[in-house]
Amino acid sequence: xxxxxxxxxxxxxxxxxxxxxxxxxxxxxxxxxxxxxxxxxxxxxxxxxxxxxxxxxxxxxxxxxxxxxxxxxxxxxxxxxxxxxxxxxxxxxxxxxxxxxxxxxxxxxxxxxxxxxxxxxxxxxxxxxxxxxxxxxxxxxxxxxxxxxxxxxxxxxxxxxxxxxxxxxxxxxxxxxxxxxxxxxxxxxxxxxxxxxxxxxxxxxxxxxxxxxxxxxxxxxxxxxxxxxxxxxxxxxxxxxxxxxxxxxxxxxxxxxxxxxxxxxxxxxxxxxxxxxxxxxxxxxxxxxxxxxxxxxxxxxxxxxxxxxxxxxxxxxxxxxxxxxxxxxxxxxxxxxxxxxxxxxxxxxxxxxxxxxxxxxxxxxxxx
Amino acid sequence: xxxxxxxxxxxxxxxxxxxxxxxxxxxxxxxxxxxxxxxxxxxxxxxxxxxxxxxxxxxxxxxxxxxxxxxxxxxxxxxxxxxxxxxxxxxxxxxxxxxxxxxxxxxxxxxxxxxxxxxxxxxxxxxxxxxxxxxxxxxxxxxxxxxxxxxxxxxxxxxxxxxxxxxxxxxxxxxxxxxxxxxxxxxxxxxxxxxxxxxxxxxxxxxxxxxxxxxxxxxxxxxxxxxxxxxxxxxxxxxxxxxxxxxxxxxxxxxxxxxxxxxxxxxxxxxxxxxxxxxxxxxxxxxxxxxxxxxxxxxxxxxxxxxxxxxxxxxxxxxxxxxxxxxxxxxxxxxxxxxxxxxxxxxxxxxxxxxxxxxxxxxxxxxx
Numbered sequence: 237x238x239x240x241x242x243x244x245x246x247x248x249x250x251x252x253x254x255x256x257x258x259x260x261x262x263x264x265x266x267x268x269x270x271x272x273x274x275x276x277x278x279x280x281x282x283x284x285x286x287x288x289x290x291x292x293x294x295x296x297x298x299x300x301x302x303x304x305x306x307x308x309x310x311x312x313x314x315x316x317x318x319x320x321x322x323x324x325x326x327x328x329x330x331x332x333x334x335x336x337x338x339x340x341x342x343x344x345x346x347x348x349x350x351x352x353x354x355x356x357x358x359x360x361x362x363x364x365x366x367x368x369x370x371x372x373x374x375x376x377x378x379x380x381x382x383x384x385x386x387x388x389x390x391x392x393x394x395x396x397x398x399x400x401x402x403x404x405x406x407x408x409x410x411x412x413x414x415x416x417x418x419x420x421x422x423x424x425x426x427x428x429x430x431x432x433x434x435x436x437x438x439x440x441x442x443x444x445x446x447x448x449x450x451x452x453x454x455x456x457x458x459x460x461x462x463x464x465x466x467x468x469x470x471x472x473x474x475x476x477x478x479x480x481x482x483x484x485x486x487x488x489x490x491x492x493x494x495x496x497x498x499x500x501x502x503x504x505x506x507x508x509x510x511x512x513x514x515x516x517x518x519x520x521x522x523x524x525x526x527x528x529x530x531x532x533x534x535x536x537x538x539x540x541x542x543x544x545x546x547x548x549x550x551x552x553x554x555x556x557x558x559x560x561x562x563x564x565x566x567x568x569x570x571x572x573x574x575x576x577x578x579x580x581x582x583x584x585x586x587x588x589x590x591x592x593x594x595x596x597x598x599x600x601x602x603x604x
Numbered sequence: 605x606x607x608x609x610x611x612x613x614x615x616x617x618x619x620x621x622x623x624x625x626x627x628x629x630x631x632x633x634x635x636x637x638x639x640x641x642x643x644x645x646x647x648x649x650x651x652x653x654x655x656x657x658x659x660x661x662x663x664x665x666x667x668x669x670x671x672x673x674x675x676x677x678x679x680x681x682x683x684x685x686x687x688x689x690x691x692x693x694x695x696x697x698x699x700x701x702x703x704x705x706x707x708x709x710x711x712x713x714x715x716x717x718x719x720x721x722x723x724x725x726x727x728x729x730x731x732x733x734x735x736x737x738x739x740x741x742x743x744x745x746x747x748x749x750x751x752x753x754x755x756x757x758x759x760x761x762x763x764x765x766x767x768x769x770x771x772x773x774x775x776x777x778x779x780x781x782x783x784x785x786x787x788x789x790x791x792x793x794x795x796x797x798x799x800x801x802x803x804x805x806x807x808x809x810x811x812x813x814x815x816x817x818x819x820x821x822x823x824x825x826x827x828x829x830x831x832x833x834x835x836x837x838x839x840x841x842x843x844x845x846x847x848x849x850x851x852x853x854x855x856x857x858x859x860x861x862x863x864x865x866x867x868x869x870x871x872x873x874x875x876x877x878x879x880x881x882x883x884x885x886x887x888x889x890x891x892x893x894x895x896x897x898x899x900x901x902x903x904x905x906x907x908x909x910x911x912x913x914x915x916x917x918x919x920x921x922x923x924x925x926x927x928x929x930x931x932x933x934x935x936x937x938x939x940x941x942x943x944x945x946x947x948x949x950x951x952x953x954x955x956x957x958x959x960x961x962x963x964x965x966x967x968x969x970x971x972x
Contacts, residue, residue, distance in 0.1 A: 416777075442665075
């Protein structure tokens with residue numbers, strides 16, 4: 237597995253060399269993990285100035301949730317009052333003779349950047365931009381395997397919840413139970429805070445669980461995902477509580493389901509990001525729900541739960557094969573609730589069977 | 605309660621006026637919450653350029669975990685593709701005639717800061733520094749009440765755990781159960797990720813729960829805290845599993861307990877931060893554990909779990925009354941485990957009874 241990280245770092249060094257800045261300092265944790273196998277809290281990675289080196293503020297604890305560090309990679313652990321690892325790394329780079337260093341200006345604060353500039357005034361700091369985030373968009377099969385396992389864990393946790401009694405329990409308790417079940421099935425933790433939304437809250441994107449209890453006749457929407465070896469997936473489902481859904485619930489559900497299916501069907505190498513969004517959005521717009529729809533209807537997933545690409549009306553770019561994305565349209569009607577249906581899929585060539593659905597829990601409207 | 609926020613903002617305006625920069629833009633979430641009563645995700649607060657205004661990327665959801673926004677405060681919600689609220693706020697400030705704006709350079713990334721500079725080239729951006737963090741160090745009685753309730757919730761959650769069977773359960777499960785109990789007792793959530801450490805892991809600061817199971821003869825150390833209305837406390841305790849602790853366990857426990865007590869006894873208005881640290885550290889050093897001790901032995905708590913002041917050997921400054929801090933020395937012996945004892949206390953005048961202990965769970969060495 238070590239080789240993967242060495243190859244990724246070599247690609248970054250090549251990219252830096254091509255742009256005239258031989259060395260780069262990576263500080264964004266997901267980017268550090270992508271290139272080093274792990275990201276101990278606060279660690280930064282110096283690439284291209286002498287040996288690549290991971291500068292850590294403390295000895296790594298070996299905690300598996302921090303990833304498995306590439307053993308080939310040199311590590312430097314700062315002494316207890318060693319200060320900011322990014323400042324120390326700039327100093328290393330300067331001493332290794334780097335006259336320029338590309339840094340992640342979208343991650344570093346102004347204060348840190350200034351401290352880094354002052355420690356080595358003759359090393360010019362330039363902007364690496366989102367170079368590593370761009371590299372992370374297309375996944376290799378090992379990464380997709382981690383996402384597939386994350387999705388299996390997520391489906392299991394959700395499936396167990398559906399077998400239990402729901403009426404009378406609070407959103408908060410259901411969310412905590414889902415997170416416990418994720419861990420029971422082997423997740424390193426939840427991929428993001430689990431959302432459980434009932435009644436008027438249902439269908440609201442990013443709803444934080446409250447003390448509202450599940451009632452007969454409610455819509456119940458859940459959104460959860462497992463983190464497995466750093467890789468994060470997402471599933472969202474909406475159910476009806478009670479023996480039979482009301483007509484408006486069936487209509488709204490069918491509409492969102494049709495929108496979600498339309499967007500899933502567009503997923504193919506070469507499809508424009510915005511066309512995936514549009515496929516779902518135009519169905520919801522045509523039904524008169526333009527104002528009730530979220531500003532984007534899907535996004536990449538991987539070492540972070542929201543990665544590039546964003547599937548939104550103004551997004552520029554096209555999908556590639558082996559890009560995992562969510563497709564998650566929803567409609568929320570204030571005071572009444574709503575529906576959200578969310579899957580994680582991997583874009584695949586049609587010859588390979590088309591989009592690979594990772595989150596396989598049924599999307600029928602279940603009455604629980 | 606609204607008045608409190610208006611008074612805090614007035615104090616910030618006065619401070620800005622005194623330094624020649626009439627307006628400030630606050631982006632760090634805990635600082636926004638301190639001044640606005642709440643901090644919807646991504647919201648920034650503009651103070652001193654016309655009416656104070658909270659610029660939100662989305663309509664606030666009313667989620668109580670985001671706080672209760674000051675109703676007197678003007679709110680502007682950006683349209684769905686409205687971009688970065690901080691950039692929009694700089695634009696507002698410029699249009700309100702501000703020629704200078706103090707911003708939080710320790711929170712803003714270089715990329716955001718640059719976007720803010722370009723939107724209003726005639727508005728000079730200066731550094732607000734940690735001005736609001738400094739204001740937040742001394743708490744009012746309403747804030748201390750929130751911390752006191754947070755501590756009560758925490759003591760309850762821990763107390764219930766101690767009544768249950770522990771042997772054979774994993775660190776992860778115990779941590780999840782503690783977090784569920786915090787929420788059961790009214791917490792908005794955990795104040796920070798709950799740490800449960802058994803056997804060789806015990807006593808390690810910030811240990812992340814693993815799949816190790818509790819065994820007879822183990823040290824078991826836990827560190828947890830509730831978040832109540834945004835205010836976060838912390839408790840750490842170490843127990844022995846089984847009928848009777850071994851001699852080395854009793855000795856180590858008594859030593860850490862003596863160190864913790866010594867540091868607690870120094871807590872008084874006017875005491876130097878470093879002297880609190882030293883009181884505990886010299887006891888551990890004298891017993892030969894210099895290398896096994898953390899670089900700081902306590903810190904402030906409030907809207908964030910680690911706030912100023914830091915109680916560390918190199919810290920400059922003195923305690924005031926009404927400053928809540930943790931006192932949390934520990935010793936970890938690689939391969940054997942260790943002890944950590946952690947309380948949250950409020951510094952009080954001796955005439956007011958001396959330091960107020962918020963986390964009242966017993967510090968006797970319990971054999972469970």
